[in-house]
Amino acid sequence: MSATRLDRRTFLGGVGAATAFGALGLPLAQAAGADMPLRERAARKGMVFGSALMAASLRQMPALGETAARECAIITPENEMKWRYTEKAKGRIDYRDADQIASFAAGNALALRGHTALWYRNSPDWLVPELAGPAGRGLLLAQVTQIVSRFRGRVTEWDVVNEMIEPNDNLPKSMRNWPPFAPGDVGFLADCFHAAREADPKAVLYYNDYGVEYSDTQGYGDRRRAGVLELVAALKSRGAPVDALGVQCHTTVGNRFLEQVYRKFMADAASLGVRILITEFDVNDKRVTGSPAERDRKVADHARQVLTVAFDESAVKGLVTWGLTDRFSWLSTSDDPRDRRPDGQRTRSLPFDENMERKPLWFAIADCFDKAKPRT
Numbered sequence: 369m370s371a372t373r374l375d376r377r378t379f380l381g382g383v384g385a386a387t388a389f390g391a392l393g394l395p396l397a398q399a400a401g402a403d404m405p406l407r408e409r410a411a412r413k414g415m416v417f418g419s420a421l422m423a424a425s426l427r428q429m430p431a432l433g434e435t436a437a438r439e440c441a442i443i444t445p446e447n448e449m450k451w452r453y454t455e456k457a458k459g460r461i462d463y464r465d466a467d468q469i470a471s472f473a474a475g476n477a478l479a480l481r482g483h484t485a486l487w488y489r490n491s492p493d494w495l496v497p498e499l500a501g502p503a504g505r506g507l508l509l510a511q512v513t514q515i516v517s518r519f520r521g522r523v524t525e526w527d528v529v530n531e532m533i534e535p536n537d538n539l540p541k542s543m544r545n546w547p548p549f550a551p552g553d554v555g556f557l558a559d560c561f562h563a564a565r566e567a568d569p570k571a572v573l574y575y576n577d578y579g580v581e582y583s584d585t586q587g588y589g590d591r592r593r594a595g596v597l598e599l600v601a602a603l604k605s606r607g608a609p610v611d612a613l614g615v616q617c618h619t620t621v622g623n624r625f626l627e628q629v630y631r632k633f634m635a636d637a638a639s640l641g642v643r644i645l646i647t648e649f650d651v652n653d654k655r656v657t658g659s660p661a662e663r664d665r666k667v668a669d670h671a672r673q674v675l676t677v678a679f680d681e682s683a684v685k686g687l688v689t690w691g692l693t694d695r696f697s698w699l700s701t702s703d704d705p706r707d708r709r710p711d712g713q714r715t716r717s718l719p720f721d722e723n724m725e726r727k728p729l730w731f732a733i734a735d736c737f738d739k740a741k742p743r744t
């Protein structure tokens with residue numbers, strides 16, 4: 369177990385004393401020292417910085433591991449703990465890649481997020497017909513117990529339930545239409561949280577979801593925000609052990625961001641008694657044209673806009689990016705063409721470029737940590 373292991377009791381509790389450079393009138397980023405890694409900038413405020421990593425990318429690019437060890441206080445496997453990945457063929461469970469990430473975390477004294485125990489896109493192909501049958505929910509619940517138990521003592525926090533809100537499915541309370549469930553079956557999701565708590569009593573348990581940043585004119589974002597808040601409230605009112613809300617925060621330059629709407633969402637979430645972590649941050653520049661430098665500037669500006677508001681909410685305890693380098697962003701290789709750039713170029717959505725050089729996005733994140741109020 370690593371020295372910096374976070375558990376439920378000490379969650380984000382290792383707070384470095386915040387220094388009051390602002391009071392001296394010095395620009396925060398400079399005062400902090402340009403080379404100070406993000407993990408230290410975050411720690412000075414009682415916050416955390418981290419990233420998703422892929423085992424294959426770590427093997428392919430040693431510099432990625434060096435950067436992760438320097439910049440991150442917490443990491444998460446991008447795919448390697450998903451059921452789709454751990455049991456590609458029925459009964460042949462393979463945790464080697466998940467273990468590689470867990471060992472990397474332990475070897476570098478990093479905390480580890482488990483992602484994700486229950487997700488509608490987690491299912492290996494062989495499982496899909498079985499889920500539709502009467503045993504479906506039991507299989508899902510057993511998997512929650514299995515994976516959380518397997519990593520007990522190593523994973524410090526779990527995304528227990530991921531992405532159960534989808535207003536376009538037109539079910540009550542904007543719940544996702546996923547056949548193993550009866551519509552609106554919050555009780556089953558509560559069971560998943562109880563199973564996770566039982567399997568690892570010390571892990572911090574999250575409900576994790578996306579798409580709460582923007583205010584489109586059709587009201588889709590409003591329905592997503594309401595759905596997420598309602599679900600967390602419903603889980604808590606049933607006594608489900610939901611400790612935290614994961615706000616994925618996959619952002620896109622050019623989407624309509626209304627500061628006061630996001631501010632209110634974060635405050636409303638905090639008032640439900642959950643801690644908040646930004647869990648999958650990146651900035652899609654698929655609609656941004658121009659030189660790499662111009663794209664990088666717009667990406668950084670957008671990040672600054674969103675993260676400033678998020679970090680103003682003291683319940684927000686940190687930021688995890690969905691990768692560190694543009695070389696491996698899921699947005700560039702996504703199956704869904706709507707995620708990718710129309711010109712076929714890689715997105716420039718992460719804090720480091722293909723050669724692990726810091727980009728303006730890194731500096732924007734650094735600034736947001738430097739300006740954040742110390743968490744208590």
Ligand code: XIL
Pocket residue numbers: 446447530578616648698
């Ligand atoms: C994505 C990965 O980044 C891709 O490599 C994979 O092909 C699909 O899943 N929300 C989540 C993450 O919770 O697990 C998703 O990760 C991105 C969206």
